[in-house]
Amino acid sequence: MRTERSRGNEYCSTDDGIAGQSTGRENTPAATGRADRTAIGVDLGEHNLYTACPSPMPDWKGAYAIPGDDLCARLDALRDRVAALLAGDADRETIVAHVRHRRAALLAALDDAAREICDYASAYDHPVLVTEDSHYEPDLWAWLTDPNAHRGTAWLLPTAHLRLRAVAAEYGLEAATVPVAYSSQECHGCGTIGDRRLHQTFRCTNPDCRVDTVYADYNAAKVLAQRYYPNQRCAYRPPRSLATDERAAFVAPRSDAVDR
Template sequence: MTELTKTLELKLVKPNAHKRRKLQETREAFQQALHAAFDARCTTQTEANDVVVNYDLSGYAKNALKNYVPQLTTTYNAGELHDDHPVRFTNEGLRLDHKPENAIEWYVKIPHHDDYCLWMPAQPNPDQRDWLEALNAGDAEMGESRLFERDGTWFLHVTATRDVDVGSGVSAENRTPIGVDIGEASLVTVCHRDECGSPTAPELWADEGKTVRRLRKTYFTATRRLQKRGSERIADSFGDDLWNQIDDVFHRVTREVVEYAESVENPVLVLEDLTYIRESMDYGEYMNRRLHGWGFAKLHAQIRYKAVEKGIPVETVNPRNTSKECHACGEVGYRPKQATFKCTNDTCWLGEYQADVNGAVNIADRYLSGESRSREYENDDDSAEDGARLTAPQDSQADADTQQKTLGTYAS
């Protein structure tokens, strides 16, 4: 058994004028409190509480803000805020009710302020029905939830955690580790060693990397022009569309990664550990761009939960030098080009090799060397399981010099 966290998607069904007004009031109060606490540069929950306590919000929203604002001002070094962050509620804030006899089976209670809540009919993602039923039955634990509006429709994203059965009891040493390298040239690269120890059947999603880079560049160019013209609403709508396209690419690629794993006997997917990445980064240009801008954490999380749902175990390893070491001799080499790794050991047979495949093999080898680390630990506050902590995509080193923006609707 392993613990799995997933984001459940619910669409609120045609709220009447009164409920729409209350939802808008909640959103406006949340935005005001968020901006006030952020502008005050609150770095602790106590400082944030002193700011948000005076706003007309439920305690669940205030408590979520007290956790969120210090993350923005310290962990993520955000320089400015997008105008439309989703409204956040702590795990005690929502209640579900299931009425299978009704045409609309599911209802959710959303806090408005401390003395008033809204019961809303909701339409869940049909692929997540079993998760929602587990949550309603108490077999899964509810986490933080987010409320937002997109194109006139209101949505809720609710995180849920439950234990799932993984694997068939195969011991770790008898599994086939598949290294998963997430990058910027090839969006994802996977590879494993065959029974003779040779790297085999690598697969690269390089075209998808190009697609995402193109969409990110389009996003920055177009939205900046629209914002300069004062067309904020058009810019938001345009950004939504591009991020939906990027998310579609992410979902397709991560699904294909899991399908690759299913074709291998007794597989275990091996990813780079986000905790180690955080420990080794100084929030400089490159790592900020990699973790926040590129969607590293979001791809990481999607691969993990899709694999676990298929019964494929996932392990993580320290990513130090996985892109720099030669998988054949262990010598630290270099990359003369983005897609090429060159070994500097004159006695090594490797010479030049595809850089992303080299990284994927090194990641798989970390598992074989016993450096793997299960994801079942408590303090991975940077895992961004649903991508909710990601910021706007950054397209170049020049973009990394600009202030970090935290996006609202896109961050859901």
């Protein structure tokens, strides 16, 4: 196993879904059981695009994060530019060409980041990338034109998830998903639902837990890795299951003009 490292933190007719679909590598190879795999939780976000943390790591300090601030800034700039084009006299073809060009550059950056995570994971024995079990779909045009669209949820995070799975397949890495409920609020050390009032930090409210305060993305990645193993999941479980309406809607309804 490698030495752990840390890092500081429509108009267009395209299909991110097809480009990023899993190629069937989610099943565990017959020769290696689940208990023999090294689960590497990968949390997705905007501040840190990908945060990876292996399950056997004794704490979160060796987690590996790839910042997402640059991609977020580029998405914001693209939105402003498209708004200016729509408000001006630009024709349809001009807007389509601009969005497609910028989207291609964003996808290339996502693929580079995904390869970095796969390189990190490949140093572990029998690695499996573990992400949230989400059903989100990318809708770039919603982000560019809908004032109520969320930058991350409309396109960036679902596309990052799809691209990670596609690149993992290129590497021959297994990819698996686990339930999302409370993964960003659960302490990786004791399972208590903690305090995440500050966006970038998580504080365990259990006075007997060693975790105290950690980076929220690192904690979430560790929780995802632990959830891969049925007998190693955190002990705490909420008294009721998460209601359907409590899971945030990810994307605005699609239309024929939407660029995915």
